[in-house]
Amino acid sequence: MPARMHRIILILAGALLALPVVGSTPRAPQQAPPVPLLWKVSDADSHIYLLGSFHLLAKSDYPLSPDIDRAFDDAEALVFEVAPEDLNDPGVTPRMLALAASDPASSIARVMPANLKPALDRRLASLGLPSDRMASFEPWFVDTMLVTMLGQRSGYAPDDGLDRVLMARAQQAGKPASGLETVDQQLATLDGTPIAEQVASLREFVEEGDQAPAKLDELHAAWRNADVPALERLTREEMRDLTPVTYQRMVAERNRAWVPQLERLLAQGRGHDVLVVVGALHLLGEDGVVDQLRARGYRVERICTVCRPKATR
Template sequence: MNHTMLRRGKSAALSVLACVLVAPTVYAWTPPAAAPISSPTKTAPKPLLWKVSDSDNSIYLLGSFHLLKADDYPLSTDVDKAFADAEKVVFEVPPAELGDPSLGQKMQQMAGFSDGRSLSKVLPADVRAKMEQAIGAERLAQLDAIEPWYINLGLLIGVSQQMGFQADQGVDMHLARRAVAANKPVSGLETASQQLQVLDASPMEEQIAGLRDFFDNPAEVPKLLADTHEAWRDGDVDRLNALVIDEVRKETPVTYRIINVERNDAWVPQLRQMLDGPSKDDTLVVVGAMHLLGKDGVVEKLRAKGYRVERICSACDK
């Protein structure tokens, strides 16, 4: 696998493991059909689930994959038990905001250039030529007012849908529905507007790199998404670190810092308040899996603060 393919795969994996707003993206372009990736009859995914405790209560941290398939369910009984034990459920963004009909319009507004530039002005000639060949000059012209980060998300949605992934099957959406049915309070660690600002803050050169990588060889993207999905289903922390975090941190360091590190740092005080505050309720926290992994993840950040941390994965010992 060459260097370019690695970065392209990491860009896609970063989205499905880091930002829940990948789900409502409106624009989607589907590349030429790739051979379907078959899978055997599936068992429940091995969860990326940790229990963090102090003297009087606990929070469960569950790593989500934001786009999944119907046959990724049911989830592990470990997740069911954590859900049953929790008095409330917290997501990246409050579920009600994800269901806001105006969210797609807000995303499109945020995706527009605010400094007088346009896609045709910022794209290098080679990227523009490859995009025109793939989607046509007319469609490319229609995208001229849209920043590359939003197009990258749309491309990811197009590929994912072709592979059978759906936003309404993501772990976040699934557990939000269950929480409402069980009358459990739900909330978010940040607002949809804050997450939009994060997506929009990626440096232009790193946004363009994502488009270049995609159009260099779009047929490779389904395989790389499938690898990430498989690693998530296997609960394979080491493989996910290698597939996503290590390369993204090295090749698009500013985007990695903005999307992962800075948000984790903003969430840790909120998570600590759930443990240290007066409430003795237990809480299930569901965020993109990337936010839990590695030295920058909230799991290690909370461990460093002295809390008891244990991974919960009964199938991992089998």
């Protein structure tokens, strides 16, 4: 199943959560909290928790697992991909729009194949995005807007994403929160991905047509059930194979940049335990933060009360 549409949802925290969209519409209540994608990484005298988030969620995805509640309570601080104050900067959205329109030669008006334009225009119109207003933007931004608007129509929204919810909870609890990178770094990385791969991703989204909502639901279900093999198949593996440069820049390189920062958190010692919340894709596979920290000799354990004893990864 194609996966490049789905990478946007799992990868982008700052860029996606900064978009000016409203909260999700109500969905049918769930029977149980989502199964957590939660790991505990320890050295001799301290530990950090790694929590895999989904940046578009529904109100019915709450409350969270008691495992997450306990990790939150245990942590003295939280770390996200982007610090809350950076994410909430009112200048983020204008900067994002300016960057997305900064290179007319890379706009969808110039780079989208002529045979795809009618279908793209219909897709944009169906989600309330006038094609004439989107024509000056680069494919990565249009792709992001389409996925975000599709999510909202399907009952998901950034405001209900795990990142936003835990940021608000940290503020209420008086716990400090910081970021591993800035929104501008995220945007620059995305803007620097190859135009050919941006176009391929946008083409795939357009050609999915009416199947897109069901695929979004499938990905959400995989996250909700902590189905690691399904998540890897739907995101990391196909993204790595089909858009290899984008995968390296958006996933592998960022993971490698985060690991030393996480090691510095561990080095703070007893009394400085931290809950780190990043897109689930960043925790999976051999390029993932979990395996990288395990390879560096830290003790790593999966925290999942409801899925014991099978949660051994």
